[in-house]
Amino acid sequence: MDWEAIATIVALIGVVVTFVLNMRSNRLTREGLEQDRTLARERMEQDQTVAEATAARSEAAAEVAEEHSSRIVDALEKIATKGVGGGLVAPPARVKWGLQHEQGDRYRLTNEGDLAARSVDVATDETLPLVGFEGDTAEVGSGEALSFIAAPSMATRDRTVTVTWSEEGEGERRRWRNPLPARPRRQ
Numbered sequence: 001m002d003w004e005a006i007a008t009i010v011a012l013i014g015v016v017v018t019f020v021l022n023m024r025s026n027r028l029t030r031e032g033l034e035q036d037r038t039l040a041r042e043r044m045e046q047d048q049t050v051a052e053a054t055a056a057r058s059e060a061a062a063e064v065a066e067e068h069s070s071r072i073v074d075a076l077e078k079i080a081t082k083g084v085g086g087g088l089v090a091p092p093a094r095v096k097w098g099l100q101h102e103q104g105d106r107y108r109l110t111n112e113g114d115l116a117a118r119s120v121d122v123a124t125d126e127t128l129p130l131v132g133f134e135g136d137t138a139e140v141g142s143g144e145a146l147s148f149i150a151a152p153s154m155a156t157r158d159r160t161v162t163v164t165w166s167e168e169g170e171g172e173r174r175r176w177r178n179p180l181p182a183r184p185r186r187q
Helices: 003-082
Strands: 097-103 106-111 117-123 130-134 145-150 160-167 173-179
Touching: 003 160, 003 173, 097 173, 106 160, 117 130, 117 145
Parallel strands: none
Antiparallel strands: 097 106, 106 145, 117 160, 130 145, 160 173
16 A cells, blocks of 8 residues: 555544544434524513513503593592582592502402492403412402402513492492502512
8 A cells, every 4th residue: 555545544534534524414404493492482481471461561560550540530620510619529439449558468458438338349461470369259348348469570561450349229230440559569
């Protein structure tokens, strides 16, 4: 065997090794690109979920603000129809709700009005379940309260608590909506 044949064999072995390493490198590059695409797709889906939850919270806040605005307009219209200086007239008896944070994840819904609320239903978005109810929802008298546990998370789309009830002598269901109060900051 002469040196020229040996050099040719070594060169061929070098070409084969380079070809094999190049194919392996291409395969690893394709796998890496596929992983990058998968991660990018997952991040996009997470961003989409967060964006949808944020949009839902914004819409719910807008609905609550609109409802509060209509209450203010109604009150101003009542004041306008009675005129200025028309004397003090006692407001009619009614149910009025207040929602406060109690402790931990427990909240208290109090009837602050002077009428009893009957057949009370407390509801929230499916992403904010309410558990651990205490109190009688059949009738919540003046000054009485219901309490419940609610633990919002980053996945919670809407923090609005909706209360529906009937008042004495009325068949019509009334509705009150308010966002769940924020928990006080820990010190």
